[in-house]
Amino acid sequence: MSVAATPVAPERPLPIPTRESQPFWDGLREGRFMLQHCSACGKVRHYPRPVCPHCFSMDSDFREAPTGGAIHSWTVCHHPFNFFFKAAAPYIVALVDMDAGVRVNAPLRGTDEADLKIGKRVRLGFEPVNKEVTLPFFVSA
Amino acid sequence: MVHPLRDKAAISGVGETAYTRGTPKSALALQLEASLAAIADAGLSPRDIDGVVPYFPGGGIAEDFIANLGLPDLKLSLFVPMGGATFVAAIQSAAMAVASGVCNHVLLAVGRTGYSGARVSTRLQQFPQFALAAEFEAPIGMFAPAQLYAQGARRHMELYGTTPRHFAEVAVTMRRHAILNGNVAMNKPLTVEEHHASRMIADPFRLFDCSLESDGGAAVIVSRADRARDLRKPLVTIMGVAEGHPESPASIAQRPDLLEFGLARAAPRAYDMAGVGPQDIDVAEIYDCFTFTVINQLELLGFCKKGEGGPFVMDGRIGLGGDLPLNTHGGLLSQGHVVGLNHVIELTRQLRREAGRAQVAEAEVGLVTGYGDMGDGSIAILRRAA
Numbered sequence: 133m134s135v136a137a138t139p140v141a142p143e144r145p146l147p148i149p150t151r152e153s154q155p156f157w158d159g160l161r162e163g164r165f166m167l168q169h170c171s172a173c174g175k176v177r178h179y180p181r182p183v184c185p186h187c188f189s190m191d192s193d194f195r196e197a198p199t200g201g202a203i204h205s206w207t208v209c210h211h212p213f214n215f216f217f218k219a220a221a222p223y224i225v226a227l228v229d230m231d232a233g234v235r236v237n238a239p240l241r242g243t244d245e246a247d248l249k250i251g252k253r254v255r256l257g258f259e260p261v262n263k264e265v266t267l268p269f270f271v272s273a
Numbered sequence: 274m275v276h277p278l279r280d281k282a283a284i285s286g287v288g289e290t291a292y293t294r295g296t297p298k299s300a301l302a303l304q305l306e307a308s309l310a311a312i313a314d315a316g317l318s319p320r321d322i323d324g325v326v327p328y329f330p331g332g333g334i335a336e337d338f339i340a341n342l343g344l345p346d347l348k349l350s351l352f353v354p355m356g357g358a359t360f361v362a363a364i365q366s367a368a369m370a371v372a373s374g375v376c377n378h379v380l381l382a383v384g385r386t387g388y389s390g391a392r393v394s395t396r397l398q399q400f401p402q403f404a405l406a407a408e409f410e411a412p413i414g415m416f417a418p419a420q421l422y423a424q425g426a427r428r429h430m431e432l433y434g435t436t437p438r439h440f441a442e443v444a445v446t447m448r449r450h451a452i453l454n455g456n457v458a459m460n461k462p463l464t465v466e467e468h469h470a471s472r473m474i475a476d477p478f479r480l481f482d483c484s485l486e487s488d489g490g491a492a493v494i495v496s497r498a499d500r501a502r503d504l505r506k507p508l509v510t511i512m513g514v515a516e517g518h519p520e521s522p523a524s525i526a527q528r529p530d531l532l533e534f535g536l537a538r539a540a541p542r543a544y545d546m547a548g549v550g551p552q553d554i555d556v557a558e559i560y561d562c563f564t565f566t567v568i569n570q571l572e573l574l575g576f577c578k579k580g581e582g583g584p585f586v587m588d589g590r591i592g593l594g595g596d597l598p599l600n601t602h603g604g605l606l607s608q609g610h611v612v613g614l615n616h617v618i619e620l621t622r623q624l625r626r627e628a629g630r631a632q633v634a635e636a637e638v639g640l641v642t643g644y645g646d647m648g649d650g651s652i653a654i655l656r657r658a659a
Contacts, residue, residue, distance in 0.1 A: 144412070145407070145411040145412050145416070146412055147408045147409065147412050148407075148408060149408070150408070153408065178527060179405055179408070179409055179524060179527065204424075204428070204531075205424040205425070205427045205428040205431070205531065206424060206427060207415075207420055207423035207424050207427060207475045207476055207477075208473070208475070208476035209414055209415070209420055209475050209476075210472070210473040210474060210475065210476065211417075211419070211472070211473075211474040211475065213393075213416060213417035213419075213420065214411070214414075214416065217414045220414065222473070222476075223414060225413065225414060225415050225420070225424075227424045227526055234527065235526050235527055236526075237409070237410055237413060237415060237424075237526045238413050239413055239414060245476075249431070250428070250431050250432075265412075267412055267413055268413070269413075
């Protein structure tokens with residue numbers, strides 16, 4: 133029996149959390165921006181990793197952080213290197229200096245390309261993509 | 274004090290395949306074809322090779338070289354997993370191996386089916402160095418180097434007023450040089466207007482700001498300088514060489530300064546070892562994965578001040594006949610993408626005075642860089658021996 137080929141939707145690339153990064157992704161799912169802090173010296177670090185590069189302590193805890201920030205740079209993605217993003221292109225990805233002291237790279241929604249500039253204030257939002265995964269995005273603050 | 278590694282190793286042989294867009298050959302076959310060409314160029318037998326540094330991941334491993342070239346006694350097998358910085362960094366590893374007496378002739382080789390095989394985003398999934406990008410950036414629509422490096426280029430434009438016209442000058446100059454070479458994947462002239470009209474990939478990078486996806490192989494032999502002196506070709510020694518690794522090496526996003534990477538640390542070390550400075554460089558082969566990457570590296574190499582890389586490339590300065598002829602083979606932008614081993618080959622040919630129509634008159638000292646894996650850097654300074 134021959135069956136007509138069913139078009140398969142391109143698969144969305146999703147994060148595969150590590151033991152270190154799981155609390156960050158759990159936080160996003162709960163709508164909270166959770167960042168890893170060193171339990172010994174208190175410094176924040178991102179992306180999550182086992183050792184504090186400042187004091188070498190291996191003890192850390194995740195604390196909720198403020199969601200505001202300022203644009204450090206950006207790109208506008210036109211060519212979809214992954215076919216999943218073809219429908220969304222062109223889309224802006226903003227690299228943001230978070231007030232919490234780390235950077236986050238995420239799509240910036242609802243802003244015109246002409247209004248982009250270094251220092252522009254934005255706020256982090258949370259977008260559930262399935263039951264397990266929520267991804268960050270930015271909107272103008 | 275003279276650095277103990279200065280001039281102790283030499284580039285004794287160089288070889289490459291045709292650079293094409295389309296091939297029936299495997300990456301391994303291309304890698305071995307280029308290796309045999311480099312061995313013949315040096316006047317050596319495959320039996321003389323006692324160290325190998327294959328590109329990784331992709332292509333052959335030491336076992337393939339032993340099996341195919343019948344190497345009787347391989348003494349050193351190394352990977353230097355630094356993406357585009359791999360081979361210039363591998364010159365340092367190989368120079369240490371031959372200067373210490375562990376090896377006599379170390380073969381560096383790459384074979385790539387970047388056009389006819391898996392494309393860049395797919396290929397990078399194999400790299401452990403891209404694991405952070407895969408977890409944190411691929412899901413939000415950023416993964417390809419063009420996208421990840423675009424934010425640094427944009428920041429440079431915003432802070433220093435660098436423009437697409439500066440980018441175009443790099444692209445157009447590389448193409449002009451490629452056409453003189455002949456063995457190139459892109460042999461049609463390119464104008465500034467065509468650059469500006471090419472489709473946007475990841476703003477500010479247009480198609481002609483991006484290096485090629487091409488097929489080809491390249492190989493270089495690093496030999497003990499005293500052995501190389503007796504070989505076929507004029508002696509080209511390694512005066513200075515260094516690798517450097519940036520802060521936040523696997524994530525550009527978290528790097529304090531997007532425009533400072535491994536080369537900022539490597540360049541002063543290489544100049545020190547060589548006992549020369551930017552003013553002594555007759556010809557430079559700069560890793561050109563993107564047009565902007567060249568501009569950025571010219572600053573880190575000390576050819577101009579931070580922020581002045583854009584204006585620096587204008588007015589013919591980087592073309593043949595200019596103050597700093599650059600990528601005289603056409604580079605990754607127009608010759609072919611063999612992760613920069615073609616840059617080492619071209620510099621060697623320039624110093625041997627074998628560069629044909631692209632020959633820089635009286636080239637005595639030249640510089641080659643590597644750049645890769647989110648900002649690892651490497652640099653080698655070579656000279657034509659007296």
